[in-house]
């Protein structure tokens with residue numbers, strides 16, 4: 218999986234984690250200011266719209282009165298009268314009450330010259346209140362359109378004109394002061410919030426290199442869009458469990474990136490071969506959810522795609538494969554042929570060249586010589602296409618282990634071009650099959666070796682590849698999970714999939730593989746059906762016979778002396 222992972226990591230943007238925090242804070246402050254401004258506008262519009270001529274002027278007058286009411290305690294009496302007449306004034310009064318109740322009201326008073334706008338903008342925690350007021354105020358202000366007009370129409374035109382003129386001047390002055398004060402307050406609050414959000418931002422860093430950190434930087438950037446639309450709700454994020462939060466963040470971000478238009482379901486199934494019929498995805502979302510009790514069969518059926526359509530008789534063909542590491546010749550001209558729809562096992566002592574061979578097959582290592590075909594695709598000529606048809610479980614379990622299991626699977630699915638809905642469905646199936654459902658929200662670095670093996674195996678399967686290249690898939694895996702994995706692989710092979718795996722478990726190889734190769738010192742010493750290779754012995758006996766690497770047990774007498 219190394220290569221495709223690296224490919225993908227070129228895409229995420231650089232570290233923008235600071236920017237969204239500031240943007241969020243600024244948006245929050247701006248939202249507060251807008252709330253107040255909007256409220257003033259609503260009050261005015263509520264009166265002006267239904268009126269014409271005198272009534273319109275009267276509406277303005279009423280609006281101004283409302284502003285005056287909000288602006289100063291000296292106008293309280295007038296404000297009360299206006300509030301009694303118009304619902305818009307009620308809204309303003311309600312806002313005043315809220316603003317006063319704020320713990321930051323004192324600061325607002327100093328900087329905003331007692332204007333309601335400044336009161337709303339200055340309080341550091343006014344975002345939530347402003348949001349609530351924003352929701353409430355329009356409702357209150359919208360209703361009194363007619364009431365305001367009627368009230369105003371009852372007055373004489375001259376009185377209205379005079380009142381409007383005077384009030385307009387006051388309102389303009391008040392508005393200017395309010396705007397200025399509000400901006401200053403908002404800027405200050407934004408600065409403070411940016412610092413606070415940055416301090417509280419959950420750290421979800423990935424160890425292991427710059428590329429991995431870039432991945433997480435992209436994840437961190439995800440909340441930015443949320444903050445723009447829902448700045449108030451974004452606040453509690455920093456107080457939640459970073460792991461859990463990271464999961465949700467991750468879930469949201471790729472959906473937005475990959476499926477900008479959620480309606481059409483662009484199932485981008487890998488179509489590795491031109492000639493065979495395409496992989497048929499059996500309506501993943503409509504599949505019945507398997508019961509946990511019947512996990513083995515149903516889960517296997519759920520994650521295995523019917524590959525009978527494959528027409529390639531040989532899924533893997535290797536000719537004259539050579540790989541040297543300095544003076545060490547790890548692979549010495551190996552030939553292998555693996556039929557489609559078969560289980561092929563590679564066994565050999567430590568250092569025999571199994572991992573090197575499988576790594577070259579998977580496209581993770583470049584051979585010094587030799588030819589490889591995967592499902593008829595020349596790996597040298599079309600390496601990406603060859604990789605596309607494979608799922609790989611590499612030997613060393615290096616992965617993005619700071620992601621949760623759910624995130625990791627989602628990431629694997631995205632790398633393979635799967636739509637988010639399909640990924641979610643398959644992830645759930647795989648996690649259930651591998652008994653990892655309870656651990657989906659935990660970071661992979663906290664997994665045991667066996668759990669890590671299983672999550673990576675799930676990742677290798679998620680795109681229902683034609684070929685699975687598995688390096689020691691059962692190592693560290695408990696017997697129950699091994700049995701489940703075996704069932705899944707058997708069903709996969711029965712439906713036309715091909716598995717090539719290495720293992721030190723001779724019993725297992727003997728039970729499940731149709732063909733086996735014994736590799737020693739980079740050479741294939743025996744190859745054929747299991748019956749042919751074991752030649753009347755157990756596979757283990759034959760292995761020991763061919764490998765001839767019985768360790769020297771003499772000379773270790775000192776171990777029995779217990780020197781403490």
Ligand SMILES: Nc1ncnc2c1ncn2[C@@H]1O[C@H](COP(=O)(O)OP(=O)(O)OP(=O)(O)O)[C@@H](O)[C@H]1O
Nearest residue numbers: 542545546547565566567568569570571572573574
């Ligand atoms: N990156 C490397 N650099 C140098 N030598 C290497 C490298 N990778 C493998 N080798 C050598 O190549 C030989 C084959 O190693 P490989 O990992 O393929 O063996 P293996 O059969 O998978 O062993 P094991 O069963 O222990 O996993 C060994 O001698 C090993 O030391």
